[in-house]
Amino acid sequence: MNKELTVALNYALHKGFQIHPDAFKILENVDVQKLEKIIKEIVREKTRQKLFQISQDDLETYLGIKDDPSLQSNVKVLSDPTTKITTGEGVRGYNALFSSRFNKLKRIIADRPESRMLKSIASAKTTKSEDDFYVCGLVSQRNTERNITKLVLEDPSGSFEGVVFATELQKTAGTLLNDQFVMTRTSLGKNSGFIIKDIILPDMPDQATNKSETEAYAVFLSDLHIGSKYFMEEEFAEFVSWLSSPDPIARKIRFILIGGDVVDGVGIYPNQDKELVCQTIEEQLKKTEELIDKIPKNVKIIIMPGNHDPGRRALPQPAIPEKYNSSLWKRENVVMVGNPAVLSLNGVKVMMFHGQSIDDIVKTTPGLSYDKPTNVMKHLLRARHLSPIYGSQTPIAPEMQDLLVIEEVPDIFHVGHVHRAQLDMYKGILLVNSGSWQKQTPFQASVGMTPNPGIAIMVNLKTFQVFHENYNSNSDNILQS
Incomplete structure (x- = not known):
């Protein structure tokens, strides 16, 4: 028996555990760097259950040899604009939009x-x-x-x-x-x-947070920009590989939420073709499908569009149209939603919004900046609206009802767009801006915008404890909180 295995087993024995003989064969094949962490995680969980034996079955579950059936992975789409879009004509449409906004928010403030x-x-x-x-x-x-x-x-x-x-x-x-x-x-x-x-202001009420009954984890990602030569493909592939590793947190991940700008798009800005490795939307989405295919099938993947993705640019956005890649739509573990959307993950309410309106709000509100996107997110929650300003940089369609009013009170508010990963809390709501997986582009450098890309943010839906894995080799690249 090697030294590392002896040290790890002694830890378990000193905690009063017995090791079933069948477990030894599996332990001897585990990466020694991960071994002690895995044993400690198993000991912690089994102590909580008041079960003091480590069996072959325990190890197979924790190492991903066998799935853990006790972890819930229930997804319900509570709100999605895709099927609700009924754009009005001209002045009539905008009158209906603002009448709907006024009436919805008046009902909220009536409390x-x-x-x-x-x-x-x-x-x-x-x-x-x-x-x-x-x-x-x-x-x-x-x-x-x-x-x-x-x-x-x-x-x-x-x-x-x-x-x-x-x-x-x-x-x-x-x-x-x-x-x-x-x-x-x-x-x-x-x-x-x-x-x-x-x-x-309408604002958010103070209320109890919904939590998952089991320790399933959700990963929050955004702004992959697949197809761009600045997409961090190697780093993202490393993250996807980690999802299949024996890491105790990786074994409990049941949801991945991608908050828009999945691909870099085509014709989004002048001379974009010079920065693309995939020149068509179809190529970009095919590449996306290949990367997603390597994610374990027990993980539910929710994909929302952003301003770079194909389809309607104006808010609210329907889901990425099936005609560009029907294979994504047909996958059992992929859920395609519009922007914005509200989901229930094991009972935890998550509001997803790509975040286009941040551009307008930063430009018009003193004290707000791209460097601290969660301050803008608080502004939206207080206003109970995801894009209040009409007629600025963010296009808003004249819908017959305003689908951007925040009617549901979320437990987690997930936004992207600005390529700055940051965490915060507001009235019991966890704020997650999930940053990006695209290195600094020439345009960002020209305007002094410094992203902190390559950070995977993970939330334990039972405890709301947040973890992250940083795949960026730059030592200055840190998660803000």
């Missing part, structure tokens, strides 16, 4: 006690009372001058302009986005104008 005192804007403009009242609407204008901020709100009955004097409240007003929904506490001024005394 707040102040909503009992809500007035329509038309009613508020005729009030003679000196008491404070509440109105809600979409922000159509925001201007700051001479130490005051003016806000114009619109609802279906009309619009009104209110003035914010309080210094602290002006800071809140300064972060509001065009077309964002708010409720304000307002009073009449001396000159018949309106003074805004408080600004209330």
Whole structure:
């Protein structure tokens, strides 16, 4: 018996464990570098179960020789725009979109006690009372001058302009986005104008987090950009190979969520063809299929489109069209969804959004940046909308209902797009920006954008403990939190 195996077994024996003789043959073939970690993991799990023997069956399960049937892998699609898209025509479509946005967000804010005192804007403009009242609407204008901020709100009955004097409240007003929904506490001024005394956002409620009954893990990935010569193919292949390894965490992975920009696309930006190794969408998706084929079949893979993927560019996006690669759609362990989507993974609610609107919000909101995407994600959660600003860089289709309102309260919010991997928490919601698997491109270098690619983020859906594997050899490449 080699020295490493003796040390590992002594650890188990000192913890009061017995080793079944059949287990020795398997242990002798295990990579010595992994051996001690595996034994400690088995001891920890079996101690929790109050079972103090390590059998051949235990080792076969942990080493991936045999699947662990106790780990759940239930996927339910709770919300997906793919089958709900009903684009309106012209002005009628945009009227329907914004009416839907207003009504959905008004229903959300109706849970707040102040909503009992809500007035329509038309009613508020005729009030003679000196008491404070509440109105809600979409922000159509925001201007700051001479130490005051003016806000114009619109609802279906009309619009009104209110003035914010309080210094602290002006800071809140300064972060509001065009077309964002708010409720304000307002009073009449001396000159018949309106003074805004408080600004209330729909925001997220405090509530208990849903958790998986078993310790299944989900991996969060985004922005692979397969087909680009900057795609980290060797590193990604190493990660895929790790999924089939005897690593205790790898053995418990049951979900992989890819949050958009799976491929680099074609004709997305000028001279892109010079940066492609796969010149057509079909080639890029075929390459994607080849890589996915190496992932263990007991892992469910959820794929969402981004702005580089084929199909509609405007939000909300349907799933990547089947016509480009029907084989992906036909795989039993692959689930194709639109952008955004809400999923249940063993009862844990995950909201996926590629994150195109981050571009608009960073450009218009002081204090927000691409370097810290989770701060923008908090902004979206407070607004209860994934892309509030209409008419900026992010194209939004005139849908008959606004499918970008955050109606479900997620347990995990997963976003990509900006190529910066970062973790954070907000009101009990785990925020995951999963970064990218594309090295810095010439364009990113030209604008001073430094990605931290090649990081696989994994979440234990029972404990919400987060792990990560870094496949980037650059020592400065770290996961932000």
